[in-house]
Amino acid sequence: MKNTISERIADFLKNYPPFNAMEAKQLEQLSLEVIIIHKETNTLVFSQNESPHENFYVVNKGAVALSKAGSSQILDICDEGDVFGLRPLLANENYKLEAKAYEETILYAIPIKDFKPLALENKRIGNFLIESFASNTGNPYSIKHRGKLYGASSDSNQYSSDKILDLQPIKYSTDLITCKEGTKIKTIANKMTKHNVSCILVERDGLPVGIITDKDLRKKVATGEFPITATAKTIMSSPIITYPKELTLAQSQMAMMKSNISHLILTEDGTTDTKSLGILSKHDIMVAVGNNPAVLLRAIKRATDAKRLRGIRHGIMNLLQGYLDQNIPLGLVSKIISELNDASTKQVIQLALSKMEEEPPVQFTWLSMGSQGRGEQLLNTDQDNAIIFEDVSDEKLEETRGYFLKLGERISKMLNTIGFEYCPADMMASNRSWCHSLSEWKQVTAHWIHNPGPDEILLSSIFFDYNVTYGDKSLADELSHSIFDHANHYPQFFTHLASGALQNPSPSGFFRDFLVEQDGEHKDFFDLKLRALMPIIDAARVLILSHSIKSINNTAERYEKLAELEPNNRELYLACSYASKALLKFRTRQGLLHNDSGRYIALDKLNKEEKIKLKRTFKTVKEIQSLIEVRFQVKNLMR
Amino acid sequence: MWPFSKKKPLELPDFWWAYEEHFKEKLPEDIRDNTFVVLDTETTGFSFTRDRMLCIGALKLLDNNIVVKESFEVYIQQEHYDSESAEIHGILKKSKKESISELDALKQFLVYAKNHILVGHHVMFDVNMINAALKRNGLPKLKNKTLDTESLYIRTLLISTVVQKKERYSLDDLAKKFSISRKDRHTALGDAFITAIAFLRTIEKLKPQKLKDLLG
Numbered sequence: 098m099k100n101t102i103s104e105r106i107a108d109f110l111k112n113y114p115p116f117n118a119m120e121a122k123q124l125e126q127l128s129l130e131v132i133i134i135h136k137e138t139n140t141l142v143f144s145q146n147e148s149p150h151e152n153f154y155v156v157n158k159g160a161v162a163l164s165k166a167g168s169s170q171i172l173d174i175c176d177e178g179d180v181f182g183l184r185p186l187l188a189n190e191n192y193k194l195e196a197k198a199y200e201e202t203i204l205y206a207i208p209i210k211d212f213k214p215l216a217l218e219n220k221r222i223g224n225f226l227i228e229s230f231a232s233n234t235g236n237p238y239s240i241k242h243r244g245k246l247y248g249a250s251s252d253s254n255q256y257s258s259d260k261i262l263d264l265q266p267i268k269y270s271t272d273l274i275t276c277k278e279g280t281k282i283k284t285i286a287n288k289m290t291k292h293n294v295s296c297i298l299v300e301r302d303g304l305p306v307g308i309i310t311d312k313d314l315r316k317k318v319a320t321g322e323f324p325i326t327a328t329a330k331t332i333m334s335s336p337i338i339t340y341p342k343e344l345t346l347a348q349s350q351m352a353m354m355k356s357n358i359s360h361l362i363l364t365e366d367g368t369t370d371t372k373s374l375g376i377l378s379k380h381d382i383m384v385a386v387g388n389n390p391a392v393l394l395r396a397i398k399r400a401t402d403a404k405r406l407r408g409i410r411h412g413i414m415n416l417l418q419g420y421l422d423q424n425i426p427l428g429l430v431s432k433i434i435s436e437l438n439d440a441s442t443k444q445v446i447q448l449a450l451s452k453m454e455e456e457p458p459v460q461f462t463w464l465s466m467g468s469q470g471r472g473e474q475l476l477n478t479d480q481d482n483a484i485i486f487e488d489v490s491d492e493k494l495e496e497t498r499g500y501f502l503k504l505g506e507r508i509s510k511m512l513n514t515i516g517f518e519y520c521p522a523d524m525m526a527s528n529r530s531w532c533h534s535l536s537e538w539k540q541v542t543a544h545w546i547h548n549p550g551p552d553e554i555l556l557s558s559i560f561f562d563y564n565v566t567y568g569d570k571s572l573a574d575e576l577s578h579s580i581f582d583h584a585n586h587y588p589q590f591f592t593h594l595a596s597g598a599l600q601n602p603s604p605s606g607f608f609r610d611f612l613v614e615q616d617g618e619h620k621d622f623f624d625l626k627l628r629a630l631m632p633i634i635d636a637a638r639v640l641i642l643s644h645s646i647k648s649i650n651n652t653a654e655r656y657e658k659l660a661e662l663e664p665n666n667r668e669l670y671l672a673c674s675y676a677s678k679a680l681l682k683f684r685t686r687q688g689l690l691h692n693d694s695g696r697y698i699a700l701d702k703l704n705k706e707e708k709i710k711l712k713r714t715f716k717t718v719k720e721i722q723s724l725i726e727v728r729f730q731v732k733n734l735m736r
Numbered sequence: 737m738w739p740f741s742k743k744k745p746l747e748l749p750d751f752w753w754a755y756e757e758h759f760k761e762k763l764p765e766d767i768r769d770n771t772f773v774v775l776d777t778e779t780t781g782f783s784f785t786r787d788r789m790l791c792i793g794a795l796k797l798l799d800n801n802i803v804v805k806e807s808f809e810v811y812i813q814q815e816h817y818d819s820e821s822a823e824i825h826g827i828l829k830k831s832k833k834e835s836i837s838e839l840d841a842l843k844q845f846l847v848y849a850k851n852h853i854l855v856g857h858h859v860m861f862d863v864n865m866i867n868a869a870l871k872r873n874g875l876p877k878l879k880n881k882t883l884d885t886e887s888l889y890i891r892t893l894l895i896s897t898v899v900q901k902k903e904r905y906s907l908d909d910l911a912k913k914f915s916i917s918r919k920d921r922h923t924a925l926g927d928a929f930i931t932a933i934a935f936l937r938t939i940e941k942l943k944p945q946k947l948k949d950l951l952g
Contacts, residue, residue, distance in 0.1 A: 100804070100807055100809045100925055101793065101809060101923050101924075101925035101926045101929070102795065102802075102804050102807055102925055102926075102929050103804050105917075105919065105926070105929070106804065108919075128804065129804055129805055130804070130805065131804045132801050132802065132803050132804065133801065133802035133803075133804065134800055134801050134802075135800040135801075135802075135933070135936040136800065137800075137940045138940075158915075201937065201940060203933065206801075510912075510915070513915065514915070519913065521892070521893060522893075523893070
């Protein structure tokens, strides 16, 4: 007899092959036999070489990663509606891969004994199975393999390539098409057409001075702004951005992302004063690698729903893993990953905005706080965010807030869908306390500064790392001004902020041994975030804020700036910058290894070298702590 | 009456004794070895004396698994009838669903629940509703231990005095937070299912090892 739950299951299954080929009655019967399984993150569904279960699985919620045992390379990710673990059951052989919950997952386990008769009876189901397995016969577990059938290629596939961005010099075209500044536009267009290129280099005395692309012709000539008889000089983009010829793939991608351009000119020594050697286009890079930030970025910008973005984000994690495997400098890695995180958030906001019934009543700014604000969010961690909206009249205030709360809720839900956990302390724009008008924010922050209790300090330390992700930057700038105004009139605030930075428990004990958690869920684990990362991040914040600098949020960059501002402490600051990068890398590695936030580390799993590296950073942590203790006279406060 | 009532011979039916018998067994210590009965009742209102249960829905959770076939869903014949509430639940007095007497429903539920821990959202409401029905039928109260998903959920939230926390969290709030579809909201078994998923997600956050960590 069917019940509410089996009806719900049937309702879900009927949308996906092969169940969509079944008759309602059959599906109803089958649904009744289902076992619903909840899998915590990183728990096994089945392991490699295990004998086949009595059921195969359909992902209802979450995602399951298929991989070879002992390899961190994920061969496939099964998403909502995907079937897996079916083939071994039909072929009567052991599982060839291991299946692990990639995130919290709900599975429907379908007994093979109930499914098989239906499959034999129903031709469409049979075909589905044959097609799906036939496509895998050559190399059944190739990268491209999916539990999916009908060759349904999902977007996530194209990012799961194991090709990792390498540091090989990139190939560029040396066959340069050039013209002079005085060349007529018509001549240029003919020349470009003849050589079938999308851009032409403008030279003066053999040195590059400008570039003309298809886009320039379209925007400046076809619009009638310039006649086709005008000269190259009038429409070229100049000055041009040049790089040395020994450019690596990673560098060239960064360069393009940074300046938002699609062509790089390579010259003898990287300046415009030497002869140009070649042109590197975005396309060249695309061709060179399948899995790279530019492709991902483009995919993000083109994503039309949160589900697609989620798939892309699996690709980002893959990329991150690759970077770390290749030991690419963390500064660069965190820039790229932050850029991608930022782009995902931006896209989510745009999507959410387009789904709102009305346009925003006034300008607003979306702030990312905490690790995302600092550009240190390499793994998918919690979302911390806030909204500032333009001041409105009192009677309109609540109505306007209502709009932005709704928007905030929508955005934060979508962010959750694509992999950013909700903030457990509810510090999100969907909460009224984090969705204020500009003048309200000024009041709130002023209140924190003038009444620096432990809670206010905690809030300040999270909030003051804000970074504009979307919207009107001037709102955030005005808020920053107001904050510094108050802070400078009330220097005590820095003392309190500094004391907050000293609150964290020490990483090591008297004999330089690690201090581990004494109780709770993470007993005997080392809390990397609380004991090592936070002190160094907190110290950077109070130091840089005391210099009234708001534009730098990244901890490593803050220390670099501090080294510049205070030459006498240069060495310590640089050590801190290094330590913060090392710790972040450590955390990221651990996080990727265990598919979690990387915060808690099992010390017995570390090798000697890793332990020594960690301990070295502790020394720096202690030094910077004593520096702020003295500078901000925290001792006086404690008395 | 009271000093004597203790002595009064108990004339309870066999199914009650069978139910009581289960409690001689101790519950397993490990969470994974425990079966949880996640339940929800649909009622005609909120009064324990005046209102009646329309439906009891429940499912069993063992080591993260729910066997669909083993879910429990009974509709109860109505004497007392409140038209307002019926609109919410869509259960009309003479609905086409097969319904059974209150006593039969209780009997079946006791057989189903055994000594397992009862889990529900605002579970005491459901338990008290069942207890009221038991009383009407001359039976003692339920003996099962209970867990409330609202209080469990609140335990997962960070304790901070500044960020305002809501006092109450409805099943809808939880469903939203854990992105659980609310399609079958207001059917007893549908709500029980939502509660079960919310329970699992909460448990994953709290990561208790032993049963006593949860009950404590």
